[in-house]
Each structure stands twice: as structure tokens, then as C-alpha cells.
Amino acid sequence: MPQLLSPDDHAYLTKEFEQLTREVPITVVTHETSLVASGDEVPYGREVKEIMTELASLSPKIKLTVEDVRPSDVEKLKQLRVERIPAIILGDRQRYYGLPAGYEFSTMIAAILDAGADASPLKPEVKDKLAALKQSVHIQVFVTPT
Amino acid sequence: MARLAYQFAAASDKVSADVVEASEFPELSRKYGVRAVPKSVINEDFEVLGSVPDRHLLEAIEKAIGPSETA
Numbered sequence: 404m405p406q407l408l409s410p411d412d413h414a415y416l417t418k419e420f421e422q423l424t425r426e427v428p429i430t431v432v433t434h435e436t437s438l439v440a441s442g443d444e445v446p447y448g449r450e451v452k453e454i455m456t457e458l459a460s461l462s463p464k465i466k467l468t469v470e471d472v473r474p475s476d477v478e479k480l481k482q483l484r485v486e487r488i489p490a491i492i493l494g495d496r497q498r499y500y501g502l503p504a505g506y507e508f509s510t511m512i513a514a515i516l517d518a519g520a521d522a523s524p525l526k527p528e529v530k531d532k533l534a535a536l537k538q539s540v541h542i543q544v545f546v547t548p549t
Numbered sequence: 550m551a552r553l554a555y556q557f558a559a560a561s562d563k564v565s566a567d568v569v570e571a572s573e574f575p576e577l578s579r580k581y582g583v584r585a586v587p588k589s590v591i592n593e594d595f596e597v598l599g600s601v602p603d604r605h606l607l608e609a610i611e612k613a614i615g616p617s618e619t620a
Contacts, residue, residue: 446573486567487574496558499551501570510551510568517552523560529603533561538614540564542554542606543590545571545583 407454413461419512420462423519430468430492431455432485443473447502451489454503458511464519493518507546550587550600557606564610 408416433448452469459467472479474488485492491499493514503511517523523530554566571578571586581590589597589606595613597606 487577493555494559496562496565497555498565498567499570500567501573503570507551507568507570513552514555517556517559523556525556525560525603529607530560532607532611533557533564536561536563536610536614538563539592540557540561540610540614541592542557542564542566542610543581544551544554544566544568545578545581545586545588545590546551546568547571547586 406457407450408457416458416512417461419516420464420519422516423462423464424521425519426464426466427462427493427515427519428466428468429455429459429515430470430483431489432470432472432480432483432492433489434471434473443475445474445488448489450504451491451502454508455491458515465515505547510546550589553601553603553606554589556603557610 431452433452434443434445435449435452436444455467456469459465470483472483472488474480480486480488483492485498487500489501491503491511493499497514499511499514525533551568554568558564558566569577571583581588585598587600589609591597591609591613595609597609601609
């Protein structure tokens, strides 16, 4: 498999990931299609798997699972609690939909570093207010790679 | 903005955070009227435009659900 990241990126990220003190389980939910059109094509389905596999190879703390699921397999997607694919499951309540490229690649790195850190970087007063929430809050953040 | 949303989700089991690559999911982007990014949508109908600090996102959540729901 050709590498998507440069040797310099590898060296930099390997060093960054040394900060991880906890394991970071990540599940990629995607579908790779053959060249024949099947109606189940997932744009960037393969690239998402490749980039996340490459990232996971840079730290023993990143535990990657890849689930190949047809977009039409609604039951399986429901079971994994993803609404569309490609999806990257970063935690119980964190999902990334699409290919984390460009600026969003650094978001993914930051999210991994946060997930593998012992303490939340949030201010105590913000954490307290969040911990006191009684109602469900769903935040959707729309981004683009550039 | 995406990182902050994830940090919020990590801090409370009531908060879930989805980051969506807008150009890959045009139907969803259209549904929420995404014309510029980052754009955050809280509980379907409350919008936050641009990158905002933690306090601002928290205020937006309080407005979206009602201030009496937070301590």
C-alpha cells in the first residue's frame, strides 16, 4: 500500500503520539467497492481506511478496527451508531464523517491526542457546566478540507 | 471548532459530536443550509457560525436547550 504521509510526517506524528498515555480505540466504518459499479460506492471509502491505518501504525496506543459495511446495510450501520459512511468512530459520542484531509487532518490528530490524554483540556468551569447537563445535546460541525 | 465539539462530547455523556465533511455529504449540507464553514448545528435548529471559543459554544448550547437545563 503506498504511503499517504511523507517520512517527515511519520517522524513528526510518531513523536506527537508519544504523548498518548491512554489507548485510543478508533473504528473506521467504510466500504470498498470493486471497479464494477455496484450502487454501493462510497466516495473516499478506501482513502479513509488507508489514512487511518497509516496513522494507527505510528503508535501502539492507537487501536484501529475497520468495519466494511455496505451503505445499504442499514441495520449494521445502526448497530455501529453511524448515520452515513465513511465514518470514523473516535469514542462513544464522537464521529467524523468523510475523509479527514487538509486542515481536518490536523483536527483528527488533535482529536486523537485529546482522546489519549489523561485530562480534558477544557477549563474547569466549562467542564462543570457540561457535566451538569440534563438534556441531550447533539452538535454537528460542518467542515471542509481546505 | 471540530476539536472543541469533540472535547465537549468527551466531557459529558449528554453531548454527542459529529464532524461532517460538507462537500462529501452535499444533501446533509443543503439540509442545514451550510454555505460557509465551520458551521455548527446544535440539536437540529440552533446554529453557530465560524470558530468560536469554549464559552461561546457553551452559551449556544444553553440557548439551544434552555438555561435552566444547566447548573
